[in-house]
Amino acid sequence: MAMIWDEVNQELGLSDDSEVSFHVANLDDLHQKHIRWLRTLPRVKPFYAVKCNSTPAVIRMLSTLGTGFDCASKGEIELVLSLGVTPEKIIFAHTTKPQSHIKYASTRGVDMMTFDCEEELLKISACHTRAKLVLRIAVDDSKSAIKLSQKFGTKPSVVKKLLERCKELDLEVIGVSFHVGSGCTDSLAYRQAIEDARHVFDTAVLLGFQMRLLDIGGGFPGKEGFQIQFDEVINEALDKFFPADSGVQVIAEPGRYYVDSAFTLAVNVFAKKVVMDDVTQIRGVYNVSIDQGVMMYYISDGVFGSLNCLINDPVVESGEKRYRSIIWGPTCDSLDRVTANYWMPEVQVGDWLLIDNMGAYSVSISSDFGFFDKADIYPVLSADVVEAQAPCALSSHIYLSLPYLTLWVRGGAVHK
Ligand code: PLP
Structure with missing residues (x-):
């Protein structure tokens, strides 16, 4: 010894x-997780949630494997750009951002970002008119270890008013996102949330928006040997509510799945x-x-x-x-x-x-x-x-x- x-x-x-x-940090494990992701969720492009573990070797490895990145702050955007990631591979996935962070995203060409309230729209329209907005909705997170929907996400009753406000401000809304909570233990939470997102798409179409992106967030467990299977339920729900020929691109923001x-x-x-x-x-x-x-x-x-x-x-x-x-x-x-x-x-x-x-x-x-x-x-x-x-x-x-x-x-x- x-x-x-x-x-x-x-x-x-x-x-x-x-x-x-x-x-x-066993980077081979990231590689294996990525292969498993591609095999089990072939329609869903992962945007790794940098907040979960921002070790540069992890970011480089995932960038080499071809994932996108979910950044939640100016600092995270700076980090991934400095490691060679290009701006279109980043989603600024924080619904309540300091204005200086929005300005920074604008100057660096990071256009895709989430929002969930009118005040955020006003900040974005003041300093990032090219933004491609993703409306985050609140979903049932009761089956997850860390719940997020109390802090983030629009309630269904507010969706129409918020989308109308986007029209008035001449802002482009490209899709819908949700997060079922971190450490989710019930795959049906994704099914319900995907159905909820479908209703928002339908409302948006009636208002004249061309929605083209669904972001199913994070929450996927990442411990070795974890048993619950999510892929079947998610794939079925996607095929039912957002079939491949709908033209909607599906992304996710897995954090712990990749690195735990x-x-x-x-x-x-x-x-x-x-x-x-x-x-x-x-x-x-x-x-x-x-x-x-x-x-x-x-x-x-x-x-x-x-x-x-x-x-x-x-x-x-x-x-x-x-x-x-x-x-x-x-x-x-x-x-x-x-x-x-x-x-x-x-x-x-x-x-x-x-x-x-x-x-x-x-x-x-x-x-x-x-x-x-x-x-x-x-x-x-x-x-x-x-x-x-x-x-x-x-x-x-x-x-x-x-x-x-x-x-x-x-x-x-x-x-x-
Ligand atoms: N996306 C957002 C907006 C989050 O807030 C989080 C975690 O808090 C994640 C993705 C990553 O979640 P997880 O590590 O459960 O996959």
């Missing part, structure tokens, strides 16, 4: 005593306490029952960094003895608790823990609160994929070859 660890350290350029957490399973986070255990004595206090505060003491670990990343979502994986059965463990992030804030009651084998100071499915809304939300280092990111890519895709575009991102990653995950002092 020591030998493998040394080689990994050498490949990553880590010093022997490094304690800084890091992500290994691609990132594995390695965190260092830099401190440990075994709490045996003050059992009542721990039971009261953390709601755990204690018969053998509780392990408290302090790790190099926490809720103010990449681990802003709690780990709640089921306990894996194995012969190894497991202990109730509380895992704390590195900062001085007591809110920085990654998990309060997790059964795992005992680990030691200096060990590394590996956490799967860390690509979505982790690095993009992470801060350096308390001046603790943010996790580094090491993208990896196998030679086959580099050769299959444009080698020049990708080769600058190979830091570690995949066989190392596989060996390393199996290693003795690294826990998964």
Whole structure:
């Protein structure tokens, strides 16, 4: 194991005593996800939601694979343009934008953008008259982990009035968008939303608009092994409400689908306490029952960094003895608790823990609160994929070859 660890350290350029957490970003996984997307949703062109994970290697990889991009701010537009993406491959998919961001989009030729209220139309008509507008509607998001329709989207009763306002302002409306909420667990939510969008298209046609774009948003799960199938229901609904010969182009804004399973986070255990004595206090505060003491670990990343979502994986059965463990992030804030009651084998100071499915809304939300280092990111890519895709575009991102990653995950002092 020591030998493998040394080689990994050498490949990553880590010093022997490094304690800084890091992500290994498996770009092959993005490639596989993309192939699966093309196979299962052939009519839907993905515009990757940059907010989910804006790592440049991810953007470059997806750009090489041919996706478009959903940007939600001036900064995201700047980033993807700086990585060689052309403006027509961008949708500015935020319905309430600062005016300076709209002006920037206008100067850079990013024309496609969403809206959901009259005030936004007034800003757009003042500084981006060439805009190609997409009306975002509110849809049922009750089956999703993160709900968005309370904050964004026009209600059906307002649609007609809003479209009439677009006519008065001489603005071009090219389509309709929705988002069923992030981490959707029910494919029927897409079916209903696609039907809702059809009604808006019908209203728009009566008002004289030539609608030609349907944007079915994000929400598609991205964890390895996720079971729910969305494609059948979506394809059926598209064929029914927007048949291929309708001339309507269909796009989506997947975020977590592409990146969730691609990132594995390695965190260092830099401190440990075994709490045996003050059992009542721990039971009261953390709601755990204690018969053998509780392990408290302090790790190099926490809720103010990449681990802003709690780990709640089921306990894996194995012969190894497991202990109730509380895992704390590195900062001085007591809110920085990654998990309060997790059964795992005992680990030691200096060990590394590996956490799967860390690509979505982790690095993009992470801060350096308390001046603790943010996790580094090491993208990896196998030679086959580099050769299959444009080698020049990708080769600058190979830091570690995949066989190392596989060996390393199996290693003795690294826990998964
Ligand atoms: N599009 C918009 C407008 C969003 O707000 C989001 C997420 O918040 C996404 C796309 C990406 O969603 P997901 O990561 O669930 O695919």
